[in-house]
Amino acid sequence: MWEILNIIGTIAFALSGVLVAMEERYDLMGVYILGFITAFGGGAIRNLLIGVPVTELWDQGPLFITAVLVMTAAFLFPGILKWTLLKRGVFFDAIGLGTFSAQGALFAASMGLPLSAAIAAAALTGTGGGMVRDVLAGRKPLFLQKEIYIAWTLIPGVLIGSGFVTSDIGAFIIVVSVVLLRLASVVWQWHLPQRRLPVDEKTREPDD
Template identity: 75%
Template sequence: MWEVLNMIGTIAFALSGVNVALEERYDLMGVYILGFITAFGGGAVRNILIGVPVSELWAQGTLFTIAFIVMTIAFIFPRMLKWTLLRRGVFFDAIGLGAFSVQGALYAQSMGLPLSASIAAAALTGTGGGMIRDVLAGRKPLFLQKEIYIAWTLIPGLTVGLGWLTGPVEVLLIVAAVVTLRLCSVYYGWSLPRRFQH
């Protein structure tokens, strides 16, 4: 299940990075850089946080190859990325958020780390790559937008971290819940309470 989530998240975030690169009119190298950073940046940040060597990322040769192929196809056939359901490619980003936040929580739990680590790993794995992507593209990071974003990673962080839902079907349901809630946040404009200073 961990590998399945890794595959789904990598493809979804790679496409999300390509989408942003094409919107910013980057060249082919810019597309690859943003795509790879979006797909693997969150995992790198998570590894640093929970004490796993960042070099572990280089053991994912197959995923790098898949991401490269997906990004190349998307660059050659950019019309494929128009199927995003919502603005700014949020569809791909929502899938990556769901898959990677659950994967991050599972990773922390498998290492026997406490609940706080599962919550942090879910948040960083789910949002880290997109955050770096948006900063490099000169955009306001998605997780700082008004619609609820990073808060949804609490769902896998808590349920997986507490050991409530860890079976294959349950894990997929958590992914589906995070994706659906993120899309609804954008579509319906859901946001967390805010305070303004005058």
């Protein structure tokens, strides 16, 4: 299941990076760079956090080849991206969020790390690549926008990290749940409670 999630997440995030790069009108090299960062950035950040050598990423030759093939196909035939229906690659990003957050939690659990590490690994693996992608593209990161995003990574982090879910079927159900919840939060604009400091109208500066 870990390998399957790795493949699905890599493909989804690579396509997410390609879609953002093409919307920003990057050239072919920019498409590859943004796609690679989106697909592998979260894993690199996770490895740094939990003490795994970042160099282990270079042992994923088949995944790199898969990402290159997928990004090349999307660049040559951009029509395959039109069925995403949701703006700014949210569809692919939701799939990557669900698969990589579960994969990160599984990775931490397989190393015998505590629940807190599993939660952090799920959050960083699921959102790290997309965060770097949006920063490089000059966009407001998705996890900072009003629709619920990073909070959904708590589901795999808690359920897998606590040992409550250990089967492949359970992990698959978690992935599907996170993907559907993320898409639902965009479609119906779900957001977490917000608080604002009171503003003194007398001293308030005019908006730009």
